[in-house]
Amino acid sequence: MKALDELTFDNRFARLGDAFSTHVLPEPLDAPRLVVASPAAMALLDLDPAVAETPVFAELFGGHKLWAEAEPRAMVYSGHQFGGYTPQLGDGRGLLLGEVYNAAGEHWDLHLKGAGQTPYSRMGDGRAVLRSSIREFLASEALHALGIPSSRALCVIGSDTPVWREKQERGAMVLRMAPSHIRFGHFEYFYYTKKPEQQALLAEHVLNLHYPECREQPEPYLAMFREIVERNAELIAKWQAYGFCHGVMNTDNMSILGITFDFGPFAFLDDFDAHFICNHSDHEGRYSFSNQVPIGQWNLSALAQALTPFISVDALKEALGLYLPLYQANYLDLMRRRLGLTTAEDDDQKLVERLLKLMQNSGVDYTLFFRRLGDESAALAVAKLRDDFVDMAGFDAWADMYKARVERDGDYSQEQRRARMHAVNPLYLLRNYLAQNAITAAESGDYSEVQRLHEVLSKPFEEQPGMEQYAQRPPDWGKHLEISCSS
Numbered sequence: 001m002k003a004l005d006e007l008t009f010d011n012r013f014a015r016l017g018d019a020f021s022t023h024v025l026p027e028p029l030d031a032p033r034l035v036v037a038s039p040a041a042m043a044l045l046d047l048d049p050a051v052a053e054t055p056v057f058a059e060l061f062g063g064h065k066l067w068a069e070a071e072p073r074a075m076v077y078s079g080h081q082f083g084g085y086t087p088q089l090g091d092g093r094g095l096l097l098g099e100v101y102n103a104a105g106e107h108w109d110l111h112l113k114g115a116g117q118t119p120y121s122r123m124g125d126g127r128a129v130l131r132s133s134i135r136e137f138l139a140s141e142a143l144h145a146l147g148i149p150s151s152r153a154l155c156v157i158g159s160d161t162p163v164w165r166e167k168q169e170r171g172a173m174v175l176r177m178a179p180s181h182i183r184f185g186h187f188e189y190f191y192y193t194k195k196p197e198q199q200a201l202l203a204e205h206v207l208n209l210h211y212p213e214c215r216e217q218p219e220p221y222l223a224m225f226r227e228i229v230e231r232n233a234e235l236i237a238k239w240q241a242y243g244f245c246h247g248v249m250n251t252d253n254m255s256i257l258g259i260t261f262d263f264g265p266f267a268f269l270d271d272f273d274a275h276f277i278c279n280h281s282d283h284e285g286r287y288s289f290s291n292q293v294p295i296g297q298w299n300l301s302a303l304a305q306a307l308t309p310f311i312s313v314d315a316l317k318e319a320l321g322l323y324l325p326l327y328q329a330n331y332l333d334l335m336r337r338r339l340g341l342t343t344a345e346d347d348d349q350k351l352v353e354r355l356l357k358l359m360q361n362s363g364v365d366y367t368l369f370f371r372r373l374g375d376e377s378a379a380l381a382v383a384k385l386r387d388d389f390v391d392m393a394g395f396d397a398w399a400d401m402y403k404a405r406v407e408r409d410g411d412y413s414q415e416q417r418r419a420r421m422h423a424v425n426p427l428y429l430l431r432n433y434l435a436q437n438a439i440t441a442a443e444s445g446d447y448s449e450v451q452r453l454h455e456v457l458s459k460p461f462e463e464q465p466g467m468e469q470y471a472q473r474p475p476d477w478g479k480h481l482e483i484s485c486s487s
Contacts, residue, residue, distance in 0.1 A: 032062025090120025231258025433478025
């Protein structure tokens with residue numbers, strides 16, 4: 001394991017030059033202190049988890065110190081925000097401190113959010129507040145633990161720095177990690193500003209560093225775009241299967257690697273609601289839960305437009321045509337597994353759709369339903385879950401279909417069924433009210449609940465003795481929390 005001063009930097013994005021980013025130093029936080037750290041994320045940098053408790057750790061990730069080899073840069077990009085194109089965006093409160101590679105040869109961006117003003121702050125103060133930093137940290141690590149591709153979070157550093165939003169709050173920084181922070185909006189920026197040389201350099205950078213296997217194909221750029229389509233289809237299938245709402249699927253918030261990042265007003269479903277809108281600023285429901293699927297395709301189309309200098313329009317259209325079939329195949333496979341099925345039948349889609357409609361009309365807890373479905377045999381489980389549904393006759397009809405489907409699926413013991421279903425159906429989820437409880441305690445100076453919640457969510461599928469309170473349906477107040485883009 002390494003100490004903090006032993007990290008090895010290789011700042012490949014910074015070497016692209018000033019057309020791609022601007023050198024900016026982080027603005028230090030007052031009295032920086034550790035709120036929470038992720039040992040699993042630290043392991044990706046070969047760091048000894050004990051270093052998180054040292055004063056230099058908070059100083060480094062609170063903006064007071066910097067490695068000599070780091071090259072902090074604010075990236076420039078653009079993007080479609082709620083459907084409208086914004087010509088220039090960029091890292092308004094974040095900095096790419098540098099790229100670190102580990103003993104396995106993996107490169108990780110160290111991206112510090114809340115690091116102060118940059119040329120792209122657009123009248124903002126460049127700061128992040130404690131509540132949003134905690135939410136991003138918890139979401140990044142919780143999604144990863146669920147098996148959903150995501151950026152990672154190393155730590156949250158709190159402070160005494162005052163920050164004004166709707167009220168005065170305390171500033172914080174969260175250290176985000178990903179193999180790359182390049183977005184769809186990077187390609188859009190150079191396409192719409194008509195900078196073909198820089199756009200070609202960016203495309204080569206992404207192809208060589210992140211999609212090298214595509215070099216072996218007759219049309220490398222087309223092969224890369226196809227891979228991006230496939231990754232996003234799989235990602236959004238996982239969002240939908242596990243009830244995750246991103247909240248702000250602007251093209252500047254879409255990763256070129258097909259991972260979840262830029263967490264703002266996200267939420268997991270409590271009661272199943274296909275029309276759920278987690279961002280109270282999304283008045284038209286553009287980024288509602290069910291609309292994430294077509295918006296994923298819309299965003300890929302926006303990226304395709306930016307790639308027309310490298311790929312023919314017909315080839316791009318053909319690649320885009322893969323998205324929905326790939327999404328549907330991935331989603332149905334995940335839902336089969338959540339239902340405990342090991343084989344495929346033609347009517348499985350109807351089985352899923354009927355269940356979700358019944359859930360929608362009855363306000364059934366999405367996560368706990370699937371978990372309890374695997375507790376016992378199919379017959380016993382549906383008998384116990386029946387009372388959760390308003391349309392009992394409708395549920396009985398579905399339950400008969402499901403029991404017959406399970407019977408046809410194969411001959412296995414209840415122990416095998418339970419183990420298989422509990423391995424894909426989480427008991428613990430980052431519900432908004434749990435995050436809010438942790439944030440309220442942290443804002444009073446008690447970080448223990450953030451740390452405890454993070455630890456519970458790092459093992460979402462395993463029953464953890466003494467943690468029953470994290471596996472309950474939310475109280476009524478917890479179902480109606482409004483989450484905004486304010487950071």
